[in-house]
Amino acid sequence: MKTNRKWLAAIVLAVAGVAAYSAVGLFGGAGAVAPPTSVQIAFADDASPADAALAEIYDRACRACHSVDGSGAPLTGHMADWQARETLRGGMQALLRSTRQGYRDMPAMGLCNDCSDDEFLGLIAFMKTGGA
Numbered sequence: 639m640k641t642n643r644k645w646l647a648a649i650v651l652a653v654a655g656v657a658a659y660s661a662v663g664l665f666g667g668a669g670a671v672a673p674p675t676s677v678q679i680a681f682a683d684d685a686s687p688a689d690a691a692l693a694e695i696y697d698r699a700c701r702a703c704h705s706v707d708g709s710g711a712p713l714t715g716h717m718a719d720w721q722a723r724e725t726l727r728g729g730m731q732a733l734l735r736s737t738r739q740g741y742r743d744m745p746a747m748g749l750c751n752d753c754s755d756d757e758f759l760g761l762i763a764f765m766k767t768g769g770a
């Protein structure tokens with residue numbers, strides 16, 4: 639019996655640990671990165687995808703929020719923020735899911751209802767590096 643209790647205590651602790659870790663990830667994680675520098679802010683103001691079709695979508699949908707410092711959206715080219723999000727959510731497919739479903743102040747489909755998954759992935763790749 640004693641051994642069982644020990645196991646139970648270990649499991650309870652492990653579950654509590656995972657819960658605490660996820661709470662940090664959800665509520666503090668991505669916000670804990672250093673804010674963008676003035677160079678990054680100026681870059682985001684101008685940057686546009688090289689691909690013309692993606693640039694057209696970026697301009698009409700994502701740019702309004704993702705190029706503006708202080709909008710609450712991760713800035714285009716602010717790699718530390720994007721990297722933290724990619725790690726926390728579990729990769730590009732998870733970021734794609736956030737885009738499709740919306741995430742907190744991020745509207746579902748990023749205001750591009752006719753966008754395909756490939757287009758979203760291209761836009762996210764561009765925003766997270768500023769160079770796609």
Ligand code: HEC
Nearest residue numbers: 699700703710711723733736737742743744748749750761
């Ligand atoms: C109306 C403003 C707005 C528009 C338009 C917008 N976003 Fe966002 N986006 C946000 C905000 C705000 C966040 C941060 C949400 C948070 O973490 O609270 C965000 C976060 C994201 C994230 C990270 C989600 C995560 O899980 O951390 C991705 C990916 C993203 N946006 C993709 C896009 C794409 C692609 C477009 C254009 C098709 C787009 N967004 C258009 C406001 C916007």
